[in-house]
Every structure is written in C-alpha cells, then in structure tokens.
Amino acid sequence: MTPVYDLAVIGGGVMGLFTAYYGATPGKKVVILERSRVGDPQTASFGLTRSIRNDYLDPLYAKLAFAARQLWLELQAQTPERFLIECGCLNLAKADITPALEDTYAEQSHQVLTGLHLRTQSFTRQGLQSRYPQFDADLGRLDVEAGVLYLPVITQTLLAALHSHGVTIEERTIVETITPHGREVRIQTNLGERRARSLVVAAGIGTNAVLDRIDGCALQFPILQDRPSQTKYFIPPDNQRDLFVAGTLPVFAYLDVGVYGHPILEGRTPGVKIGYYNPPDVQRIKTRIASVEAFVEECMPALRGARSVDVKEVDQCSYDLISDDNFILGLLPGFQNIAVGVGWRGTGYKFAPLIGRTLAELALKGRSEHAINRFSPARFVSADVG
Ligand SMILES: Cc1cc2nc3c(=O)[nH]c(=O)nc-3n(C[C@H](O)[C@H](O)[C@H](O)COP(=O)(O)OP(=O)(O)OC[C@H]3O[C@@H](n4cnc5c(N)ncnc54)[C@H](O)[C@@H]3O)c2cc1C
Numbered sequence: 306m307t308p309v310y311d312l313a314v315i316g317g318g319v320m321g322l323f324t325a326y327y328g329a330t331p332g333k334k335v336v337i338l339e340r341s342r343v344g345d346p347q348t349a350s351f352g353l354t355r356s357i358r359n360d361y362l363d364p365l366y367a368k369l370a371f372a373a374r375q376l377w378l379e380l381q382a383q384t385p386e387r388f389l390i391e392c393g394c395l396n397l398a399k400a401d402i403t404p405a406l407e408d409t410y411a412e413q414s415h416q417v418l419t420g421l422h423l424r425t426q427s428f429t430r431q432g433l434q435s436r437y438p439q440f441d442a443d444l445g446r447l448d449v450e451a452g453v454l455y456l457p458v459i460t461q462t463l464l465a466a467l468h469s470h471g472v473t474i475e476e477r478t479i480v481e482t483i484t485p486h487g488r489e490v491r492i493q494t495n496l497g498e499r500r501a502r503s504l505v506v507a508a509g510i511g512t513n514a515v516l517d518r519i520d521g522c523a524l525q526f527p528i529l530q531d532r533p534s535q536t537k538y539f540i541p542p543d544n545q546r547d548l549f550v551a552g553t554l555p556v557f558a559y560l561d562v563g564v565y566g567h568p569i570l571e572g573r574t575p576g577v578k579i580g581y582y583n584p585p586d587v588q589r590i591k592t593r594i595a596s597v598e599a600f601v602e603e604c605m606p607a608l609r610g611a612r613s614v615d616v617k618e619v620d621q622c623s624y625d626l627i628s629d630d631n632f633i634l635g636l637l638p639g640f641q642n643i644a645v646g647v648g649w650r651g652t653g654y655k656f657a658p659l660i661g662r663t664l665a666e667l668a669l670k671g672r673s674e675h676a677i678n679r680f681s682p683a684r685f686v687s688a689d690v691g
Pocket residue numbers: 315316317318319320321338339340341342343345348349350351354355356357478479480507508509510511512514515620621622623624647649650651652653654655656
C-alpha cells in the first residue's frame with residue numbers, strides 16, 4: 306500500500322531541500338522527487354560558494370535577505386562545521402569608471418540599507434586604502450552582515466537533518482503525470498505512483514516541464530536562462546595569500562560594471578573567485594571594464610600577475626531569470642495545495658531557507674506569513690499559453 310505523504314516536493318536543489326526541511330514537522334511525512342541526484346553539479350545549487358548579502362536596491366529584497374539570514378544563523382547554530390563566513394560585502398566604485406559616484410550601486414544600496422537600519426560602513430579612497438589595501442577605488446560601502454556561504458557543508462547539514470526527520474528522498478525519479486484527485490495529488494513516476502496531500506514544485510529551470518505534467522494546468526512562466534560570461538579563480542602567490550582570505554578580504558562587487566567576487570576560503574576554494582555578468586535586461590554602461598581581467602587591472606592591483614583559471618567543475622548551471630525580474634513564489638493558480646517557486650535570477654541561494662519555509666507553509670496551510678503578493682504566480686495567468 307503506497308503511503309500518502311503530507312507533502313511531496315519536486316526538485317532536490319536548495320529550494321526543495323529547505324522546503325522539505327521546514328515541511329517535515331513532527332508527524333508530517335515528506336518525500337522529495339529528484340530527476341537526477343541531490344548534489345548534481347549541473348544544477349544551480351551545487352558549487353562551492355554563494356554570496357549572502359542584504360544590499361539590494363529594492364527594499365523588499367533587502368528585507369527578505371535579512372530575514373533569510375536569521376534562518377541561516379539558526380541552521381548554523383545546529384552544526385559544528387561553519388558554512389556561513391561573515392566577512393561582509395564591499396560594494397566599490399571608481400570615479401574614472403563610473404563618474405557619478407552618487408548614482409552607483411554601492412551608494413544607492415547603502416542608502417537602502419541605511420533606510421532599513423541595517424549595518425553598513427562607508428569608506429573614502431583613504432579609508433579603503435587603510436582597511437582594504439587590495440582595492441584601488443574611490444568609494445566603498447560595506448554591507449556588514451553579509452559574507453559567503455560554503456555549499457558542501459550546507460548540503461551535508463540539510464541531508465543529515467532530512468534523514469533524521471524521516472524525509473524520503475527518491476533520486477532518478479521521472480515525473481510522468483500529476484493528477485489532482487479530491488484532496489490529494491497523484492504523481493505517476495517511472496518508479497510507480499506517489500500520493501500526497503500537497504505538492505511543491507521547486508524544479509528550477511525544469512519548472513515549466515513539470516507544470517506541463519499537471520492535469521488542468523496550462524500555465525507556463527517566462528523563464529529565461531542566462532549565465533555569467535566569465536568566472537575565474539585568481540590564485541595569488543603563497544606569500545600574498547593572507548591578503549585574500551575571508552576575513553581579510555570581504556565579498557566584493559562593482560555591480561555597475563557587472564563584477565562580483567568571493568575571497569579564498571582556506572582549504573576549501575583554490576583562489577579569489579571573480580565573475581563578470583551583465584543581465585540581458587539591464588542597460589549596460591560602457592566602461593573600460595569588460596572582463597574580470599580588466600577589473601583586476603583597474604581596481605584590484607594586488608591581484609595583478611596572479612595565475613587565473615576558469616571555474617569549471619562547479620557553477621555550470623544557468624540563472625533562471627523572469628521577464629519582470631521578480632521571484633515567482635505562491636500557490637499555483639487554480640490549485641489550493643500546489644505551490645511553486647522559481648525565477649531566482651542568479652541570486653536565490655541566500656534566500657533559500659525563507660523560500661523553503663514559505664513554500665512549505667503555502668502547500669501545507671494554503672497561506673504564508675510573509676508579504677509575497679508581488680511574487681504571485683497569478684501575474685502570468687493572462688500570458689497563459691493554454
Ligand atoms: C553560477 C551561479 C552562481 C550563483 N551565485 C549566487 C550567489 O552568489 N548568491 C546567491 O544567493 N545565489 C546565487 N546563485 C543562485 C542560486 O544558486 C540559485 O538561485 C539556487 O541554487 C536555485 O535553487 P533551486 O533549488 O531553485 O534550483 P536547482 O538547484 O537547479 O534545483 C532544481 C532541482 O530540480 C530538479 N528537477 C528539475 N526538473 C525536475 C523534474 N521534472 N523532476 C524532478 N526533479 C527535477 C533538478 O534536477 C534540480 O536538482 C547562483 C547561481 C548560479 C547558477
């Protein structure tokens with residue numbers, strides 16, 4: 306006799322794992338159905354590092370990031386191995402690259418953080434030189450309660466917690482059809498039928514294919530896949546390595562020119578990770594910085610001459626962008642017990658505990674305590690292809 310699960314989750318990325326983590330309260334039976342395997346390096350959630358920061362231009366995202374941070378701290382408190390490295394996130398600007406310093410991402414996001422009473426610090430050129438001599442810039446704004454997450458330990462921690470909460474994880478499971486049946490959802494898979502009282506779709510860039518399998522659902526989301534044009538590790542010589550480890554070096558970004566970077570996590574990552582990415586929908590400022598190498602040359606002189614290698618084994622998945630640049634998070638229109646979350650725009654990892662908790666609440670209780678109206682999947686109903 307097949308069990309009736311309280312919650313089935315399609316997708317075993319970080320969003321699916323956190324959904325199961327929060328859904329598996331005492332007495333609740335939860336199953337994760339994953340088409341490949343948890344930890345598949347081809348999926349978005351599996352790499353070495355992700356930045357965790359609050360410095361968004363939109364106060365709603367800044368607030369949600371800070372709320373998610375509290376949940377990361379709670380999880381961190383349960384495990385002896387540190388996965389949240391609080392080195393801050395430094396936003397930079399240089400006047401001969403982006404002359405209107407007051408309009409830069411660094412300054413604008415600093416204003417947002419200040420308005421929300423989140424901790425931030427300002428640096429002039431001189432201030433930067435004494436605190437962060439790695440950089441050559443005219444302005445620095447530090448998001449203090451920020452840093453970097455180390456993913457392998459997070460995955461391990463979540464899998465151990467799911468195991469102890471009795472969550473079933475079925476890998477290499479192909480979902481064939483999903484049929485609402487009274488108060489249940491029946492999921493036909495290559496391994497047989499799975500029955501659940503509620504369902505969460507957390508399938509990343511595979512989300513539309515899953516929606517296509519749901520009887521009575523004609524909705525498809527405008528998901529666009531994109532990826533950074535470059536991501537490299539810069540490996541400084543041994544005698545300079547200390548300058549670039551987390552703590553000495555923060556997470557850093559010059560988002561006006563599409564650059565972001567992570568410090569070395571000693572024994573965990575080989576070098577300073579620097580990425581170059583300009584979202585397709587954002588008007589690009591023409592500057593001299595059109596590559597990670599140009600950024601190093603202009604703004605990070607301490608790394609000039611360091612050996613660099615492409616980031617290859619990890620981070621091979623795409624970002625899931627949405628046409629209106631907002632998350633999709635809510636109940637699937639027309640279904641009271643099916644919730645969906647996607648469209649994290651290359652920035653979702655830091656929000657994952659909050660998103661997972663919200664998806665579990667939506668599916669199990671039909672509501673969430675968070676103000677998520679802006680993210681409603683229903684906003685795409687008029688664009689329904691069906
Ligand atoms: C290169 C890169 C760098 C990033 N950097 C940052 C960063 O610094 N900070 C940050 O906060 N965020 C960052 N992100 C974003 C963040 O990593 C993602 O938003 C997040 O991992 C998405 O998680 P997910 O669970 O939705 O997707 P995924 O990890 O892709 O998980 C989806 C899962 O669903 C499974 N699946 C798909 N279809 C089906 C199906 N039909 N049946 C069963 N299972 C299915 C897939 O196999 C996969 O395991 C980055 C993303 C990338 C790609």
